[in-house]
Amino acid sequence: MIGSIIGTGVFALPSALAPYGPIALVAFGVVTLGALALAMTFGSLSGRVPGSGGPYVYAREAFGEFAGFLNAWSYWITAWAGNAAIAVAWVGYVEVFVNTGHRTGISLLIALTGLWIPAAVNLTGMRNTGAFQVVTTVLKFVPLVFMATVGLLFVKADNFGPFNASHQSAPGAISAAAAIALFSYLGLEAASVVAGRVREPGRNVPRATVYGTLACAVIYILGTLAVLGTVPHGQLGSSTAPFSDAANNIFGGGWAGDAVAVAAIVSGIGALNGWTMLCAEMPYAAARDGLFPGAFARLRGKNDVPAFGILASTVLASLITVFSYTRFQDVFTKIVLLSVLTAVIPYLFSAAAQLYWLLVRGRAGLKPGRLARDTVVAALAMAFSYWSIQGSGYQTVYYGLFVILLGLPVYIWLKRDRGEYGETVPAPATTTEARAPETPPADRAARRPWADRAHRLNPLRHHH
Template sequence: MIGSIIGTGVFALPSALAPYGPISLVAFAAVTLGALALALTFGSLAGRVPASGGPYVYAREAFGEFTGFLNAWSYWITAWAGNAAIVVAWVGYVEVFVNTGHRTGVSILIALVGLWIPAAVNLTGARNTGAFQVITTVLKFVPLVFMATVGLLFVESADFGPFNASGRSAVGAISAAGAIALFSYLGLEAASVVAGRVREPRRNVPRATVYGTLVCAVIYILGTLAVFGTVPHSRLGDSTAPFTDAANNIFGGTWAGDVVAAAAIISGIGALNGWTMLCAEMPYAAARDGLFPAAFARLRGENGVPVFGIVASTVLASLITVFSYTRFEDVFTKIVLLSVLTAVIPYLFSAAAQLYWLLVRGREGLGRGRLIRDATVAALAMAFSYWSIQGSGYQTVYYGLFVLLLGLPVYLWLKRDSGEYGESPALPAAESRAPETPPTKPAPRIPRQRGRHGNVLRHHD
């Protein structure tokens, strides 16, 4: 959980939030509350449906196959597009040591290496993927905990700059900054997505989801606060490695920043490792139900590796990375907003599924207090999802809706032989006629008569 949530996003986030000023810390606090509501909701859902697939499974069980497909499709886009965003931030820290001139061609090459190393680890099996995740999570924690504790002692108020530097209203600035900040919490559903591979999922998945999100929340808010207070606002927006700059300002020289950069590189590889697994696991769960191309459900080797899902997702992440480097200046922010939007859609449906089970299916199984508590948390998670969509901006919603609707031809193709279009399979053929139309009484048979020359005499009404 922690390894998937904490990637290079948090290491690049202060620079992405700098244009809004310290008001983005208010947005971060609001996003944290929403993320905790989502974590509690996912924890409850995982206890109810302890199967791999997470948001896809919840939407399918509550609202049917088509909704399940849309959630799987949207989340799959989040996974590989999110990998592109992670690797862009990862490149910024690699370039502390190499390609300091930030030549675009070299940056793209570094990014592709960063995407395919975790893919290679995942192709060796889930056990190696998990071991790699544990190691990288431990190593990435050291500089983050340092900045979230010792770094706070070096904060200077003059470095924060204007409270709202965006020129927007306070509400508009908080909404826009919140949409970016939410990227830091993407992955809070990771344990539910791979629940089928977890021991005792009804107990362990909810615990991992809630406790993992809480730990990340504390480190995120305090670490970002420390960076805002140790790097001057005028420089923070242009920084490609803000935690490195903060460490250098605290200790002087470059050695401390180099240590932080090395930790960020390890952190990014660890996050990419976890998300590459999610890239394959979500479509694998949907493909087993016939709601994703069958190639995603094929497992290879003794370890049961979903090779096609890993390779296809990494290829797509590579393509969007190359496209973004050649088309956008603020590459990280553009991909982040697209990833957030396509993630929030499954979050929204998951919260709706929880409300559906609480208020429609499961009322008789819960006490009044538990029902009110769980329904309130799910309603907050749902409202938070709507707020995140609103804060993503018109352009992001346009692109997000476009890639979401690209899934419709895929769904039609998957269902082409099932005979589900334009029919009502619940009614047999004999009952499908309109009951108000009485059967027509057949006309009486009139015997044919022959004329004098043997010709048939025809009778007319």
């Protein structure tokens, strides 16, 4: 959980939030409350619907196949587009040591290297992926904890600049800053996505989701506060490695910034390692149900690796990285906002699925106090998701909606490939017309063999 949530986003976030000023800390607080509501919702959902898939299976079980497909499609976009954003931020810290002139071609090459190293690790199997994740998580956590504790002792009020530097209204500035800050919490659903590969998922997945999000929240808020208070506001907005600049200002030497840069490099590789796994796991779960192309469901080698999902996602992340470096000036912020939007849509559906089960299907099984608490938490998570979407901005919503709707032809193709063409519903018979005999159940089943196969693969889909 922590390894997937904490990547290079938090190391680059202070620069992205600098145009808003210290009001961004208010946005961070609001986002943290929303993230905790989402974490509690995912923890509850993981016990209600076991198995891998996370937001995909929750939407499918509550609202049907098409909703499940759209969530899987949207989350998959989040995963590989988010990898591109992590890689772009990762480059800023690598360039503390090489390519200090920030030549675009070399920066792009570094970003692509950062994308393909984790892909290679994932292709060797889940055990190696997990070991790599543990090591990188420990190494990344140390400097963040240091900055969130010792760094606070060196904060100076003059460095913060205007409280609201964006020249927007306070609600508008908080909303816009929150859309960027939410990127730091993407991955809070990671444990639920891979629940099928976790020991004792009913116990471990909810704990990992809630406690992991809490730990990250404390580090994020205090660490960002330390950076905003130790790097002058005018310098922070143009910094490509704000945590390194903060460490240099604290200790008055380049060695501290270099040490933080090394930690950020390790952190980025670790997060890319975890997200590359998620890039393959979500479509793998959907493909097993026939709601994603079948190639994503094929496992390769003795370690049962979903190789096609790993490779396809890394190729797409590489393409959007190349496109961004050639088209966008503020590469990180643009990709971050797209990733947040495509992630929030599955979050919204997951919160809605929780409300559906609580208020429509599952009321009899819960005590009144538990029902009220879970309903309030799910409603907060849903409201927070709506708020995050509107805070992403018109341009981001435009591009995000476009790439999500590109999934419609894929869904049509999948239905055609499965032979599910639907059934013609006859018009109601008039008094002068004989009503056509009803199709026997056996014949309907014969025309829809995939329904029986899907039921055998996942009997929970038909359980009420």
